[in-house]
Amino acid sequence: xxxxxxxxxxxxxxxxxxxxxxxxxxxxxxxxxxxxxxxxxxxxxxxxxxxxxxxxxxxxxxxxxxxxxxxxxxxxxxxxxxxxxxxxxxxxxxxxxxxxxxxxxxxxxxxxxxxxxxxxxxxxxxxxxxxxxxxxxxxxxxxxxxxxxxxxxxxxxxxxxxxxxxxxxxxxxxxxxxxxxxxxxxxxxxxxxxxxxxx
Numbered sequence: 001x002x003x004x005x006x007x008x009x010x011x012x013x014x015x016x017x018x019x020x021x022x023x024x025x026x027x028x029x030x031x032x033x034x035x036x037x038x039x040x041x042x043x044x045x046x047x048x049x050x051x052x053x054x055x056x057x058x059x060x061x062x063x064x065x066x067x068x069x070x071x072x073x074x075x076x077x078x079x080x081x082x083x084x085x086x087x088x089x090x091x092x093x094x095x096x097x098x099x100x101x102x103x104x105x106x107x108x109x110x111x112x113x114x115x116x117x118x119x120x121x122x123x124x125x126x127x128x129x130x131x132x133x134x135x136x137x138x139x140x141x142x143x144x145x146x147x148x149x150x151x152x153x154x155x156x157x158x159x160x161x162x163x164x165x166x167x168x169x170x171x172x173x174x175x176x177x178x179x180x181x182x183x184x185x186x187x188x189x190x191x192x193x194x195x196x197x198x199x
Contacts, residue, residue, distance in 0.1 A: 016054050018044045020065040027113065032062070032120035059123050062114075066124050070111045071131050081138070087145035091158070092198050094139075098162050098169075099189045112167075135159065148197060158196050165192070 022044035026035055037058055041048045055061040078097070084090035114120050115128070136155050143151035143158075165188075193199045 012054070015046070015050065018046065019051060019054060019061060020068065023061055023065050024069060027062070032114070032117045062120060063123050063127070066111075066114060067127055070114070071127060074131075087142035088198060091139065091142050091146075091196070092193065094158075094162070095189065095192055095196070095198065098165050099185055132159070154196065161192055161195065 019040060023035075023040050026039045026043050030039070035058065037051050038048055040058070040061070041051055044050075051058070051061065055064070078094070081090055081094050081097075084093055114124065121128075136152075136159055139155035139158055140151045143154045148154050190199065
């Protein structure tokens, strides 16, 4: 027999999602240290004290929101990387992903604003480090499988290159994310693949 949906649990989840969505919108326009609880609850259309019914503090809300909207979502977006059996193909797929003309992530600009805000970065650092470590181990496993020399160094180099590329696309190209010169993009991609011995 299917258990009936608990209305109280559903309302609770809806309130949590309203607060997280509001916190995301507020972060899009303000530095973390300037955000007040009232800014979030006003955006959510809720009473100030309601935040404390679901979260210990503003910090607790933002840590949980970043895990939900960013780190977990990014894992979903790179899910293909986890299922490709051929290691060389998996690594090349990851490089290709960073060169996709239309590659977009709905909350990417807010995520980059979050990691560039010193006070918020300190809060999310443990989760961010776990995320990076997990990603590096996956890349290292693939480099080991293709017989690359120094697989851990190669994985780290790939991570740094792709992160720099991501930052370039975000900071230089803004929300557009489309390469202005497909030929230049292809040359850069070939160079990245050559540097990683994936050509």
